[in-house]
Amino acid sequence: MKYFTLRDEDRRLDSITRADLRGSFVELSDGNTHYELIGPENGPVAVLVGGMTIPLFYWDAFASHLHQRGFRTLAYSTYGRGYSDRPDTRYDEELFVRQLGEITEALGVGEGVHLVGTSMGALIAAGYLDRRASTVATLSLVGPAGLSNTTAGQQKLLRGDALATFVAKRFGRRILLGHLGRNVADPALAVQLTEMIAHCYRFEGSMYAFFSTLRNVPLSGRDQVYRRAASRGIPTLLVWGALDEVTPISGLAGARELLHPERCHVIERCGHMAPYERPQEVADLLAAFAGEHMASDGRQS
Template identity: 60%
Template sequence: MKYFATAEEDRRLDPESRRHLRGDFVRLSDGVTHYELAGPEGGPVAMLAGGLTVPLAYWDGLAEQLHARGVRTLACSAYGRGYSDRVRARYDEALFVRQLVELRDELGIGQPLHLVGTSMGALVAMAYAAEHPDTLATLTLAGPAGLLRQHLPPHRLLANDHVARFVARRFGRRLLESHLGHNVRDPRLAARLTAMVLDAYRYEGSLFAFFDTLQHIPLSGRADRFRRTGALGIPTLLLWGADDQVTPIDQLDRARLLLRPEQCHVIPDCGHMAPLERPGEVAEHITAFITDHTQRRAS
């Protein structure tokens, strides 16, 4: 899709606009990435891959809980999200995997990683696992996209660049806000999530990145990706919100059949964004899973 900006995108990301923002920035081959590496020195490293819309602040609650349990975290905003660059490139899984690989290498993280992906980030995490299985100790997937419907324009509608650009420019903001409204159960948390996401969507090129991603990363019909991930033999933890309205719980059995995870947990009273909605419970499951596999390797 040809790059565009909308009237609502009244800010531009540059060194000056980033000067007062939290976290760190690094220039990678495709652009500048906003990241935070935090938590106890020497602890196992969990690399966090976010979903379709969210910035790295999405992970704050989970990161705090993981740090308290001895786990170090590496979170970043994917290109086009948060305060990472809106690159003029094809927003596909290859772009996001390359971003994670280059960030890992730039920061000199050589130990086996514990990769955590949520929603679309779970598809990115699975693509990463397919290309770099030897770098992973465990894989955690929370509410993975790919098996059913989405509250967004269908992928086939966006296949035509002209149609996609028209939909994005005319209806993009409305579709984005509608999508965000389905993600969590608690209306107060939904309002906080929406404010967090929409603040970053004031930066030029944000809706372009959102819709170009929808063009190039199908969020349904991805059973083969799940199947291939299950065949890799990477210890996998599957987490799912009981009240998920985006990737509904009725797809859990199919996901388990395809992924063959070592562990699977349903998070009660939780919507699509378990790491945001139930950070303590999610952290407990991830930490126990990491500890179990660390002890196995040491024995």
């Protein structure tokens, strides 16, 4: 699929627009990445890896609760999301795993981290373990993608370049907004989420990045990825929303069998985006779990 922009993508990410945006930027091998590394200076670091559509500010409330519990957080936007660059490239797991590895190395937070991945971010986090498992203290996955077949037909349909480009240009925004409407159980939060993400899709190349990801990151049949993650022996926490419509909770039993998590929590009356919908509850879970794997002086046990 060739790189394209849409007429309603009326903003461009460059040094001028970045100067007025919140957060910081670091230039990596595939482009500039938007990030925020904040919280107690010497606290244990939680690295927050987002899903298919979300910018780093998705994590704001969750990160704030972690800061209150003594954690430092690194939140960033994957390429094509938020205020990170939209490079003219193939948006696949290799790209996203490389970005995660490079940003943790560039910012010097690559040792003893508490890695948190939600939805597609769980696949990125699992890929990161293939390369840097020794740097990860705990792994927390929320509604992990790849364990159902709900998107298999859609991805097969988009394999052809011409059709994928046509669908993206003609129906892309409708598909995106329809997807966002299924992510959270609370209608008020759904409105806020849509506003947050739609704003970022005004930047050139956003819809291309979204559809390139849909084409090139398999979101079904990924059992082997999670088996490999489990084989690393990293203490794992699994969290799922009981009302998740994107990665249905019917996949929970299979996920437990693949990942062998030390802790598993189902959050009632919660949809796909638990860190966004229930930030305090998920922060409590992560802080308690991470605390079990740290010595009394704050170092990893």
